[in-house]
Each structure stands twice: as structure tokens, then as C-alpha cells.
Ligand SMILES: *[C@@H]1O[C@H](CO)[C@@H](O)[C@H](O)[C@H]1NC(C)=O
Ligand SMILES: *[C@@H]1O[C@H](CO)[C@@H](O)[C@H](O)[C@H]1NC(C)=O
Ligand SMILES: *[C@@H]1O[C@H](CO)[C@@H](O)[C@H](O)[C@H]1NC(C)=O
Ligand SMILES: *[C@@H]1O[C@H](CO)[C@@H](O)[C@H](O)[C@H]1NC(C)=O
């Protein structure tokens with residue numbers, strides 16, 4: 023009998039235990055069916071990433087974060103990996119948030135949040151780390167370049183992930199270069215080259231390399247100013263068309279070239295300048311204080327830099343002011359020029375006179391008449407002015 027009772031007790035205990043387990047299981051159902059919720063995170067290298075994992079309903083089942091190498095980072099509020107960059111932000115029954123600071127490219131990968139139900143439910147979150155490109159460097163500058171040299175400018179930026187974009191600008195205008203991308207570890211080295219023949223016009227031109235990347239709010243810019251050396255080019259400018267004896271006369275040797283060709287040398291008729299007081303050389307200028315017909319001849323200025331020598335010539339013919347009258351063609355030319363100038367001046371005076379008269383008066387037809395009837399310009403102006411005064415008087419009278 024005692025044995026029988028004992029057996030019943032054992033059965034009862036067993037049943038109770040079975041029910042107890044069943045009860046616990048049904049209670050756990052709250053978190054049983056659901057998966058933890060996570061989000062992908064993108065962070066710039068060196069920045070801080072928050073990794074959040076949530077469950078809507080939870081009894082005291084633990085949450086866990088592990089890294090791409092399957093190492094546990096946090097199990098609930100318990101830190102599992104020794105890495106001072108990884109800290110706990112929040113651990114509740116419904117949330118486990120951790121923070122990874124000073125993120126490096128090697129932190130990138132798939133992180134896993136696990137909910138320790140039976141069986142374990144996991145969700146992946148991808149941590150994307152952006153590599154910040156280094157400030158671009160321009161190489162290939164032969165400083166200074168020579169005219170007609172062929173140079174290749176190369177702009178390089180390393181450390182970007184994903185690969186950065188390089189753009190080139192010649193002053194402010196975009197020009198297109200080549201593109202080459204190499205992977206170096208987890209990031210990329212991007213290189214772009216511009217090849218061109220150097221022209222005189224490139225002197226002082228700014229070449230800018232611009233690096234654009236998702237991790238940068240403003241592109242990184244590097245600028246180099248091209249210096250181009252070129253052979254001199256000379257030109258002579260003179261102060262008057264018809265140099266006459268006794269006048270002051272000046273020749274200027276205008277030179278360009280880089281480096282600036284200096285000094286400027288002056289020659290007359292293939293030889294030295296005559297050593298006379300009237301002739302003064304000052305830098306690029308040759309001044310003859312009082313022209314004399316012995317001064318006529320061919321003047322030449324010459325200048326060089328290390329790329330070459332250049333010269334320019336001017337032939338001076340000194341006119342005798344007294345003889346000018348007898349010079350047929352010259353006289354005609356001067357006469358013609360004077361006549362044209364006088365004619366234009368007269369026309370201007372007439373047009374201006376009529377214009378002013380019309381716009382100041384009230385009675386247009388009356389005023390204009392004076393000018394039209396006039397035998398010459400002066401009379402026209404006088405007539406026009408007279409009428410103008412008259413017109414004003416009339417105006418007052420009528421008011
Ligand atoms: C990460 O979480 C902390 C604490 O909630 C917050 O102060 C910080 O702004 C978050 N950082 C990012 C990048 O979301
Ligand atoms: C969770 O655990 C705490 C203490 O560890 C306890 O007070 C609470 O009742 C538990 N909650 C559930 C739903 O089991
Ligand atoms: C998270 O990133 C992974 C890998 O890049 C991608 O396959 C997945 O669709 C992303 N999930 C979300 C919710 O954006
Ligand atoms: C890429 O790799 C090639 C071959 O190793 C090398 O010649 C080239 O200079 C590299 N380019 C860059 C941008 O690093």
C-alpha cells in the first residue's frame with residue numbers, strides 16, 4: 023500500500039513538472055515568434071556607430087550583439103569583448119544598443135543581433151564604413167615649363183572607400199583627364215592625369231584638382247599655377263606719324279617674354295647708337311629730344327632671355343618742316359587729313375547745334391528754320407540760338 027502511494031506521488035510530481043515546463047514554454051511564447059529588429063548603419067571612418075537591436079515584446083530573454091568575426095560584443099549588459107571603443111548605450115529587456123567609436127575600415131561587415139529563445143532568432147545589420155579620401159596631390163609640375171613642352175599633371179588621392187571622383191579645372195573651366203583606380207587594402211587610390219602641350223597662354227593658368235566623395239560635404243581642392251617660360255617677342259611703338267626736325271621723339275620697345283627679357287639694347291643702322299646728347303636711352307625707351315635729319319635711319323631694339331633673342335625695327339625719316347610744303351604726296355596727305363578733320367568737326371557742330379536747339383525749345387519747326395536757311399555752320403548756330411531765345415519768349419507770352 024505504501025509503495026502504491028509512493029508511486030502515485032512520483033507520478034504526480036512528474037506530471038506537475040511536465041505541466042510546469044509547458045507553462046513556462048507558453049509564457050515564453052511572447053518573444054518566441056519574433057525576430058529582433060535592426061538597421062544597417064553607415065559611418066565615416068573615425069566616426070561613431072550606434073548599433074541598435076529591439077524586440078517588441080520580451081520576457082527576460084537576453085539580447086546579444088556579435089561582430090562580423092562572430093565574437094560576442096555584449097550579452098545583455100555584460101561586455102564580452104575587450105575593446106575600449108565598444109560601449110553599452112542601453113540594455114533593457116526590449117533593446118540592446120551599443121556604440122562603436124573611432125570606427126575603422128576593418129570594422130565594416132555584418133553584425134548579428136541574437137534573441138536567446140529556443141531556437142535562437144538572429145537578425146543581421148550591415149555596418150558600412152566610408153573611407154575619407156586624402157587631400158589630393160598634384161605631381162608632374164616641371165616648374166617652370168617651357169613653351170611647347172609636353173607635360174602630364176597627375177592628381178592622386180588615397181584612402182577613399184568607395185573610390186573617390188577626380189575632376190580637373192583649367193582656371194574655372196572643366197577639362198577631362200584619365201582615371202585609374204587601385205585597391206590598397208580596404209580603400210582605394212584614385213589617380214587622374216592630364217597631358218597637354220604647354221602654350222604661352224598657359225602662363226599663370228591655375229590647374230585645380232577636385233576630389234569629390236560621399237564622405238565630404240565640400241570637395242577637396244588642390245591648385246597649382248603653371249609658369250611657362252617663352253622666348254621674347256618685341257615690337258616698337260613710336261610717338262608720331264610724321265616726325266619733323268626739331269621735335270621731341272620717342273620710341274618704345276614693347277617686349278613680352280618670360281622671364282622678362284632684359285636689358286633692351288638699341289642699335290642704329292646695324293651699329294651702335296651715335297653718342298650724342300639728344301639721344302637718351304632709358305630702359306625700353308629711346309628718346310630724341312630734338313629731331314635732326316641726321317637722325318633718320320633704321321633703329322633696332324633687341325632683347326633676350328635664356329630661350330632666345332628677338333628684335334624689332336623702325337625706320338625713321340625726319341621731315342624738314344620747311345620742305346614739307348614742297349613735298350607733293352606728303353602735302354596732299356596732310357591736306358587730306360586736315361580737310362577730313364575740319365569737315366567732321368563742322369558736321370558735328372551743325373548736328374549738335376540743331377539737336378540742342380530742338381530739345382530746348384517748344385516750337386520745333388520755327389527753330390530749325392534758322393539753321394536750314396543759314397549759309398554756313400556758324401551762322402546756323404547763331405540763327406538757331408536766336409530762334410531758341412525767341413521761342414522761350416513766345417512760350418512765356420502764351421502762358
Ligand atoms: C548614438 O547614441 C547616443 C546615445 O543615445 C547619442 O547621443 C548619439 O548621438 C548617437 N550617435 C549616432 C551617430 O547616432
Ligand atoms: C524579469 O526578471 C526580473 C528580475 O530579474 C523579475 O523581477 C521579472 O519579474 C522578470 N520578468 C518576467 C516577465 O519574467
Ligand atoms: C543591409 O545591408 C545589406 C548588405 O549591404 C543588404 O543586403 C540589406 O538589404 C540591407 N538591409 C536594409 C534593411 O537596408
Ligand atoms: C595601380 O597599380 C599598377 C600596377 O601595380 C601601378 O602601375 C599603378 O601605378 C597603380 N596606380 C595607382 C593609382 O596606384
Ligand SMILES: *[C@@H]1O[C@H](CO)[C@@H](O)[C@H](O)[C@H]1NC(C)=O
Pocket residue numbers: 267268312313314315316
Ligand atoms: C642738325 O644737326 C646739324 C649738325 O649736327 C646742325 O648743324 C643743325 O643745326 C641741326 N638742325 C637742327 C634743326 O637742330
Ligand SMILES: *[C@@H]1O[C@H](CO)[C@@H](O)[C@H](O)[C@H]1NC(C)=O
Pocket residue numbers: 315316318319339340341342
Ligand atoms: C635722311 O633724310 C634726308 C632728308 O631729310 C634725306 O635726304 C636722306 O636721304 C635721309 N637718309 C636716310 C638714310 O634715310
